[in-house]
Amino acid sequence: MKSPTIHTKPFGVHAVLIEWPNEVSEAILNKILQFEAFLKSDCLEGPDWEYVPAYSSLLIINKKSIIDYNSFGEKLLSWYRNMGEAKPEQHYLWRLPVSYDLDFGIDLEEISSVLEKDVLEIIALHTSYTYTVYGIGFLPGFMYLGGLPKVLEVPRRATPRLLVKKGAVGIAGKQTGVYPQESPGGWNIIGNCSVPIFDATKKQPCFVSVGDQIQFYQISRAEYDLHKIEAEVGIYQPEKIEIDA
Amino acid sequence: MLKVLKSGFYTSIQDLGRFHYRNKGVPVAGAMDNLSVQKANSLLENDANAAVLEITMTGPTLLFEDASYIALAGAKMSATLNNEPIQNYKVYTVTEGDILSYGKLEKGFRGYLAVKGGFSSKAVLGSASQYKPITKESRLKDGDSVPFDSKQDFVPILSELKVDSFLDESVLEVYKAPEFDMLTDTQLEKLFSKDFTVAKENNRMAYQLNEVLAGHDVSMLTSATLPGTVQLTPAGKLIVLMRDGQTTGGYPRILQLSNKAIAILGQKREGAVISFKLV
Numbered sequence: 001m002k003s004p005t006i007h008t009k010p011f012g013v014h015a016v017l018i019e020w021p022n023e024v025s026e027a028i029l030n031k032i033l034q035f036e037a038f039l040k041s042d043c044l045e046g047p048d049w050e051y052v053p054a055y056s057s058l059l060i061i062n063k064k065s066i067i068d069y070n071s072f073g074e075k076l077l078s079w080y081r082n083m084g085e086a087k088p089e090q091h092y093l094w095r096l097p098v099s100y101d102l103d104f105g106i107d108l109e110e111i112s113s114v115l116e117k118d119v120l121e122i123i124a125l126h127t128s129y130t131y132t133v134y135g136i137g138f139l140p141g142f143m144y145l146g147g148l149p150k151v152l153e154v155p156r157r158a159t160p161r162l163l164v165k166k167g168a169v170g171i172a173g174k175q176t177g178v179y180p181q182e183s184p185g186g187w188n189i190i191g192n193c194s195v196p197i198f199d200a201t202k203k204q205p206c207f208v209s210v211g212d213q214i215q216f217y218q219i220s221r222a223e224y225d226l227h228k229i230e231a232e233v234g235i236y237q238p239e240k241i242e243i244d245a
Numbered sequence: 246m247l248k249v250l251k252s253g254f255y256t257s258i259q260d261l262g263r264f265h266y267r268n269k270g271v272p273v274a275g276a277m278d279n280l281s282v283q284k285a286n287s288l289l290e291n292d293a294n295a296a297v298l299e300i301t302m303t304g305p306t307l308l309f310e311d312a313s314y315i316a317l318a319g320a321k322m323s324a325t326l327n328n329e330p331i332q333n334y335k336v337y338t339v340t341e342g343d344i345l346s347y348g349k350l351e352k353g354f355r356g357y358l359a360v361k362g363g364f365s366s367k368a369v370l371g372s373a374s375q376y377k378p379i380t381k382e383s384r385l386k387d388g389d390s391v392p393f394d395s396k397q398d399f400v401p402i403l404s405e406l407k408v409d410s411f412l413d414e415s416v417l418e419v420y421k422a423p424e425f426d427m428l429t430d431t432q433l434e435k436l437f438s439k440d441f442t443v444a445k446e447n448n449r450m451a452y453q454l455n456e457v458l459a460g461h462d463v464s465m466l467t468s469a470t471l472p473g474t475v476q477l478t479p480a481g482k483l484i485v486l487m488r489d490g491q492t493t494g495g496y497p498r499i500l501q502l503s504n505k506a507i508a509i510l511g512q513k514r515e516g517a518v519i520s521f522k523l524v
Contacts, residue, residue, distance in 0.1 A: 009423045010420065010421070011420075011422060011423055011471065011498075011501055012420050012422075012471060012473065012501040012502075012503070013420065013503070014471075015471060017423050017468070017469070019423075022465070022466060024466065050264060050265055050267055050268070051268060052267050052268050052469035052492060052493070053268065054466070054467050054468050054469055054493050055466035055467055055468065056466055056468075057466070057468040057469065059468070059469035059471075061267070061471070063264050134467075135467050135493055136268060136269055136270045136493075137270045137467065137469075137491060137492045137493025137494070138270065138491050138493060138494075139270055139491070140266075140269060140270045140271045140272075140378070140379065141269060141270055142270050144467055144493075180270075181378050198269070198270075200369055200370060200378065200379045200380075201369075205266065205269060205271070205370060206266075206269040206270070209268070210268065
């Protein structure tokens with residue numbers, strides 16, 4: 001595929017933003033991740049660089065040195081032109097267990113009447129699609145997932161809840177996702193994921209990366225309780241499948 | 246150990262921040278006014294990243310259970326060591342049983358307490374900075390103990406530092422941020438010719454400003470943000486993300502504060518007047 005055009009912008013003196021065409025597309029996301037991998041492996045040395053990809057942009061930050069934007073911006077464009085078939089990092093499809101028990105899916109019945117679909121059908125739809133991680137932000141481990149089917153689009157709740165449970169699985173507009181920790185939130189809650197998405201005690205605190213894919217599968221309340229115990233003692237391993245680049 | 250007898254309004258352990266996890270949504274955290282911290286750590290000949298206490302508005306009462314050397318920095322907070330007034334940017338010896346307490350806030354908003362060698366509380370993901378839920382708590386509570394290594398043979402090169410304080414400065418130097426070009430002439434005029442005041446909603450995550458610009462209907466895809474990024478909401482409200490600010494956002498990013506401007510703003514409280522100057 002021919003590489004889409006990019007634009008660079010200075011963002012303070014320690015960061016440069018690279019922008020791709022303003023659209024939600026896996027092809028663009030893959031190009032961003034390919035370029036990120038190429039910059040890491042072939043262009044930018046040293047421990048001070050950080051990369052924050054999200055949807056159609058990539059922020060490059062140097063935590064110590066001031067970046068001379070005029071020359072660095074030029075270099076980025078030239079590296080991008082010459083990236084060739086650089087390999088992106090390995091990405092995974094994560095299968096995440098969710099209990100859609102009504103104790104957790106506190107908005108399932110309300111959504112059921114809004115969408116005029118029964119609860120089982122909503123669960124079947126939510127678990128039958130694969131979602132792409134377009135960004136991680138807002139909270140540690142909060143995934144911006146794309147790919148929710150149109151038939152599951154419901155507006156955010158008119159009044160956000162002051163407290164949504166850790167692990168709550170929600171849908172709102174074109175988005176679905178998991179609250180990685182207790183927080184206020186305006187999404188409609190349909191279940192709870194038994195696997196912690198973020199664990200600060202681990203060296204790799206968040207197993208998911210931007211560019212990975214997520215599929216939810218339904219578990220019973222008993223399996224949910226078992227996973228919670230396994231996760232607590234640190235023996236639960238989320239199921240992953242390699243994605244071909 | 247340092248024993249927290251009374252924790253004050255908001256006292257937390259901070260270093261220069263937590264890096265390399267922003268792509269997992271982890272805010273940088275770290276001292277709001279890292280320029281003042283740098284001076285205190287220099288006086289004690291500490292590592293630049295040595296952890297200090299950040300003390301907000303109403304200071305704590307602290308008991309030293311070991312001997313060491315300390316330096317205060319940042320806001321002027323009428324601190325006393327065993328009831329004797331002590332100054333900012335000066336090295337003091339502390340011994341077991343000494344009590345550091347704080348009085349009236351005279352100027353600024355956040356003071357810093359540095360100790361020789363830094364506070365040695367456990368680093369999580371490469372930083373000692375308290376930020377919940379990366380660390381268990383977001384700040385110190387009454388009765389907490391903060392560890393540091395005892396030290397009795399330190400001879401500082403400089404025992405005192407003359408500092409050009411920026412606590413009275415109110416002009417924030419800013420750069421253009423990625424969505425700067427969306428601003429209309431009217432918005433630009435107001436942004437760079439008028440004063441703004443700090444809103445009641447101000448904390449380590451973000452400072453909101455009371456005055457608004459004209460609203461807009463620019464929608465954008467979520468993209469990365471930085472400490473010091475000024476966001477413009479559709480209603481025209483200005484939100485300045487600070488050290489604990491989120492790593493991505495969906496509001497247009499119109500300005501980016503310099504590191505010094507973040508430090509200046511971090512020393513402001515509700516009602517303080519600021520203005521923006523493009524550099």
